[in-house]
Amino acid sequence: MSLVAEILVALLLVMGGGLILIGSWGLARLPSLMTRLHGPTKASTLGVGACLIASMVYFPASGGGWSAQELLITVFLLLTAPISANMIAKAHLHRQGHGIDPNPADGIVRGLPRTPGGKDWATFQGAANDPAPDPEQVPPARRSD
Amino acid sequence: MIRRLLPHPALSVLVAVVWMLLVNEFTVGAVLLALVVGVVAPLVTSRFWPDRPKIRFGPDFLGYVGIVLWDIVEANFQVAWIILTRRNRDLRSRWLVVPLELRSPEAITVLAGTISLTPGTVTSDVSADGRALLIHALDVADPEAEVARIKQRYETRLLKVFR
Amino acid sequence: MTPAISLLVAAAVVLPAVMGAASLLLLRHRLDTSRLVSLGSCLTLVGIAAALVIHASGGTTESYALGNWRAPFGIVLVLDRLSAMMLLLTAALATAVMTYAVATGMDRKGWHFHPLFQFQLLGLNGAFLTGDLFNLFVFFEVLLIASYGLMLHGQGPQRLKAGVKYVVINLVGSTLFLVGVGLLYGVTGTLNMADLAVRVAAAPVGDQGLIAASALVLTVVFALKAALAPLHFWLPGTYSATTGAVAALFAIMTKVGAYAIIRTGTLIFGAEAGAAAFVAGPWMLPAAIATTFIGFIGLFAARGLRDMAAWSVVGSMGVLLSAVAVFTAEAMGPALYYMLHSTLAGAALFLVADLIAKRRGVHVDALTHAPRFCQAGVLSGLFFLAAIGIVGLPPLSGFVGKLLILDGVREAPAAAWIWGSILITTLIGVLAFARAGSRLFWKSSELEGEIPTRVLRGRVVGVGAAAALVAALGLLAVFGGPVTAYTEATATQLFAPQGYVEAVLGKNAGGRR
Amino acid sequence: MTMELLVASAIAVLTAAGVYLVLRGRTFPVVLGLAFLSYAINLFLFAMGRLVIDRPPIYDKAAEAYTDPLPQALVLTAIVIAFGMTAFVVVLALRTFLETGVDHVDGHEDAEDAS
Amino acid sequence: MLFLLALLPLIGALAPALAIRRGRNAAALAAGAVTLAALVVLAGMAPGVMDGETVRAGVPWIPALGLNANLFLDPLGLMFAGMILGIGLLIIIYARFYLAAADPMGRFFTYLLLFQGAMLGIVLSDNVLLLLIFWELTSLSSFLLIGFWRHSAEARQGARMALFVTGGGGLALIGGLMILGHIAGSYDLTVILQQRELIQASPLYLPALLLILGGCFTKSAQFPFHFWLPHAMAAPTPVSAYLHSATMVKAGVFMLARLWPVLAGTEAWFLIVATTGLVTMVFAAWVALFKDDLKGLLAYSTVSHLGFLTLLFGIGTPMAALVGVFHIINHATFKAALFLNAGIVDHEAGTRDLKRLGGLFGLMPIAGTLALIAGLSMAGVPPLNGFISKEMMLEEAAHTVWLGQPWVFPVLATLGATLSVAYSLRYIVHVYFGPRRDDYPKTPHDPGIGLWGPPAVLTALVVAIGLAPALFAGPLVDAVAEVVTNGAAPHVHLALWHGVTPALFMSVIAIAVGALALVVHGRLARLFEAMPLPRAKTLFDAGVAGAATLSRRGVNAIHNGSLQRAMAALIATAAVVGIAGFLSADYAGGERPGVPASAAAVAGWIALVTATGLVVLFHRARYVSLIYIGIVGLIISLAFAHLSAPDLALTQISVEVVTILLMLLALNLLPKTTPAETPPWRRIRDGAVACVAGLGVGGAAWAVMTRPLDSISGYFWDNAYSGGGGTNVVNVILVDFRGFDTFGEIIVLGIAALGIFSLLETVGTGASGRRVAAWKPDTVRSPEHHPMMLVVATRLLLPLAVAVGLYIFLRGHNQPGGGFIAGLVISIAILMQYMASGYSFADRRLRADHHSLIGAGVLTAAATGLGSLLFGAPFLTSAFDYFHLPLIGEIELATAMLFDIGVALTVIGAVMLALAQLSRVAQSAEKQPPLETLEAMDVDPSRTPAAAPTEAGQ
Amino acid sequence: MTGSLLPLALAFALTCISVAILLNLYRLVRGPTLGDRILAVDTLTINAIALIVVFGVAHGTQTYFESALLLAMVAFVGTVAYCKFLLRGDIVE
């Protein structure tokens, strides 16, 4: 393997490992779920991506076949990470909005910003073609809003 | 006939490319098989695609992809820096609302995904009428500027890609 | 193995599998065709098994190499006297039960009765034929999962509750099975039972502790299926909660456990196995004697006939395993005969109980007196005979079986205990069944009137199926000579496992690759 | 610290957890326990082929040693079977709960204490 | 001929059952004809037997057991067979006239003939095992006969009691006779009877003797087993007459006689048998005196006379045995006559209560005369046959020393004889003499000849033997005694007059005191009432009920149906037995060098243990434990990947997620928490069991992993490619070497899915239907069903996932992957659609019938296997070849691939069937299913017109 | 320098990922909300993918690629299912 390739692979690995660690460190240390979501969705994704690229560089450089399979994983992660984050955020909004294991650090209990259209966020109101929500169903924690 | 055989030509190409990436060998046989899979996989799953988004795979598309990839890398380092250095009480995390001009669910999803992957923002919800995104920002000094940046940098480009 | 015989051996497992799948695929909504196919499959299996028994009675053991891979690398099916006998027993029982199920229309009470039934037969036949320990596990699972489906057939709260217990405990049992198999593989490096026999015999002393442990863990698993105390808790509830036909079929399920104990105990952990030689015997014997007592004393705890049948299955397993646990050819022959008997007798009793329950309206099979019911005369006769069979009074095969066991174990150190348990529990059984029968049939004649019965399906054929099983007990006694000759020779064959090993691993073994 | 020690102790922990959970009174923890037992036994079976790192059971001209493929095949079969069984028992538990309104394994509240 | 004789009644038993359709006379005629035929056959053989020839017939039945169907007819057998058939014939005639029109006569005669056949079998058997069969058959058939009047509680209880006592004795007899056969080396009586020395010298003699006597004493109603006999009187009188004079109860005495040559003559024999007989004789006679029921009196007198006989055989001298043989005949004749007489009284006067009878002689002279003769014979009054045998008995008793006391036997024997005189006279006097009454329930008069004829025949015998014993009984008694004593019996000239012997004095005393006792009967009765005699029936009933209750309580306490208990028993047993097995043999530690663990492995281990601990600690919070358990599955997948098992890792990963989906689906309808209900001691107990099990399994794993392995796997390496055509050895093992396992495995999966389907198909009915209908979500729910982003993303993922599935499938034979994983991946891809876009959206678009997929999968796999049969190879033999195609290059086609398609189809079918069915249940639980109105996405701005927000916003 | 750099980088990356896994565990144990725990599992799975990839580089083998691919897919499906359950109780409706 050429020195350039080795340095490149090593750098990518160090970067990948570092980003992964930082992402997880963020998960561990940030104060609320919404802030914690940022760490893994970004840092970890890129960290994994870096490792994958390291792998992509490593195999051809070390005499193996050229491989783009790793790219596929990266694409897959880039495709799914926002959805996962969105779903976690929605679940969290829903529970916080209803005051289930409340964690005020996110500002959800204090009140989310209103939507410009007048309808609530989908998690609280559901489909556009649903009838208006029953007042009883309005999350108690958000009524003060 | 072609329409029935290739209900989603772009998807077919995508699947074929993915197949090539998977099998990881560039031979005639592999390409032929990739084409077959590219036809078959969308065909058997076409029933799950009731609507077909119209996408222009032109320079706008490539430009958008390039910008997003760059932003992802940049965003990651930004976030990493914040995680490593910023004390919790100094975090200016807040909610942003991005009103949307995009109407197609596919386009909105792409925008939302982009927002999540790029600096310090996570798309948390969409409004029930689909006209606004709820975004959580990790550390934002000026919310209006951030919303404007998102709309200008991503949404306007997406408006050109999705017709 | 001649081509014809190998075809028959393969057919014994392939036929029910294909019939099950076909009836699932093609006949899901066509009950009549399903029934024909199912019955046809059962009858064909009887024919196949009979041919195999005749062939096996020649005394040679033969192996069939699946996939044409030779043992111990591929999986082999092994035909010897024991496996042939078990196949025939299964097929005969299945035919009677299937006839009964079709005649009484119980196959319509839920989904998928016929595919499940065929898959159950597949599991049983596979378990009896396979010469590979892990494959035995797989077929145990096949027969168990099919039995879960059959056990729950028709559902209802009681059955569901009992089903949960039955399923869960067997799942834990399956886990234990894998512990035993895995340990044995980890120590010996093989899974083929004949090869295991060779390797266990040749194992260094330092490995014998682990081998003995695996032998005992496997025995615990098999004993769970065989309802050996204290692993019998699941049985009474399960058997009395399911439909009569299924319970009757389940009479063979406990025997699978006994079969596996016999097979592994004589082949792998036989005389040559060093510290593991017959290591299960000393543990099993007291447990078996306790099981005998528990089963027959349990008859008094029964609230209904089906309960009684279930307890008597426990009791008869105790008797059977008492003889097995001695691990001598003299006792094994009688045990095998008793196995034939107790399977048929248990099944007969379940069918009779079911017939009675169906005719007593709200009283079902409860041991209370209630007005006369339809066909009471013939059913009381069948009950009397089935009870005689189960308890072991003459002239049916139960008595012969018990005499055989008493005779067979007389040289065993624990002979007095076995004798005592068998004789005393017979008396307990007599008393319990006399009480039950007198209450059901005699005391009820004090009451006026007759229970009106809805249009009953299977008045003749259903009763006929039960009667056929009872008649089989008689035939088993009348033809006790040839049958015991077969079982005696089977026992001899079992205690000379070199023949089995040679058939599987020797020059003439199957498998060209 | 060897892998053998880690794997053996993991098997022990998983088994213990599984056993503890299958001894609970409600169907749901029992199902969890079965899942744990299944994990434990899969690892156990696998371990019976001994532990080998980076010698996958696939022909490779470069490799001079391989792992034992047979236990892997056995574990695959065991996983599939355990999956089928778990699915069945989960549904059975649910069905029984819906039928009886009780999710106790004995079909009623604690029988063992009642006696 | 002997077989014919033995089988005639048994087979003939069918005749009355069949003949009853033609009427009661036909049934009786059939029964009588059968008996008569047997009697004729017997008569044909009698001369030969009397000449000392033993008629034999035999076929081996179960040689393995030594159970031979060997019959022999010697004088002892002849005597008994004659009584059984002769008295049997009389009883049949009598019963025809005795039984009421309502009684099911066909059944009665069938039972009677069965019983007759069983009795014949006992006396003809030359094989003790065969004899045992008949012995127990008498118990069974007598059970049916005693319980004949099933509506009567006494009949039922009497029948059960008889069955229990005599059947139980029979079981003891089984033990005894089998020991005897064991000692003698054969179960054939002829052989056993030659082995006196061997038997009496054996250490097993005493156990055998005790067990055999257990059988004899119960059958012959010896004290303290006598209590069943009086209760058996609930049977119709013909039955009583038959069972208690000549047959059933004599079976025990028969056994004493039959085995006399090998068992008698020892101290133990004498002490047990003679003492029991003596006690029984006196005790029962005393009780008989105070029985007011005619049949009760006769029952106790029977017990007494059986004691009499037992005593005689117990004394152990040949002469005593000879007297026993003689008295068997005499007792049969007078006792049968008396029973029949009691039946006549009952039939005609409508009562059997001595207190309500009296003075019947004038009304019923024939019956009275017969009773007088038979009764006096029973009393031992000359010149009747009872007198002769009683005299001879007293003579024997007079010479018997009991434990060094010469007075015991004479005194007690005389007392017995005295009481016998008393109750016999009471029978005669209190029924037939004294003042005539006007309060009989019926108007008594002599019955027809059908009823008095049979007793008359017997009474004639009583007189005949009494007057000319040497003529009518002499040769027979001689011959029988010869057999019983194995030739030791003296030749005695039976005669009425024996001269002035001690016995004569004893007789005179007995008759005088007995007559006196009748005079003071009233006072004696008060004395009897005052004596607290344990009531056997009460004791027996209480005993049985107590035992039943006790066993019910005990059994129910142990078998409370608790799965937890069963589970604890299973696991504890496995742990204890397994560990004990391990410790019982040698163990040597392994030498295999360990694999060093990396930091990542340690981190994984910590994660695994932490997650496991979290599940155990927080298992009551069900949802969160599902999150925790996800980690466990993940780490195990990683471990597989790390430890060179990529296929396993793939499988574990995909199975894991499907399992989690399944559990979440189920949890939706289940309670979300587990109540805290286990007491601490149980948790500690369970924890201890868990730790032992964990240590056991973990320890075993450690022990194995640290030793080297010599496995068969080398063969797989050598042949996977050349013979199986694949480079992924695990896959080749799965689809080829061990394809049969996989075949079974997919069937398991298919059946599981079928089971799930069957379980859930009925969820909408019955109790569960009501529960589902009343179901309310127990969590706060967001109104949004199908989030937009999720829907869009999963649509894009679907074709990609399908491509991945195909890829994994195609390469499985050579690289990690294969049909099972591919099937799961595709299933997951489809399930993703179900989750994101909803059940109805996905289900409508997925037109596959899951059942058919399973069936097709199994059939494909089976067909692949069967294909090889066409080429003469065994089931599941694989084939593969490489083909060179232009442009594409070399491709491999293998049947294993086809097999794998079967696997994949089954997996998809099973997973989809199970999960779709499960989610369908949740759908039916929703009150207002929003499915039909909603599109896949809840939020879809492209559907909403531009102006909509402001309108909808208000 | 060739030959020692890569092992060092690999060791560094593996150590980082191992520590990251422990940090995920910390979040899993601490919570406090269910969302945190789901996120912890999701992140742990992503980290596991990295672990497999780095492991593949360390051993010079691509045999484990599919495991990583499948994990990516499964992490997504699992997370969605967990969240859907919290939102709706019913994950398929």
Ligand code: NA
């Ligand atoms: Na299992």
Ligand code: NA
């Ligand atoms: Na595979």
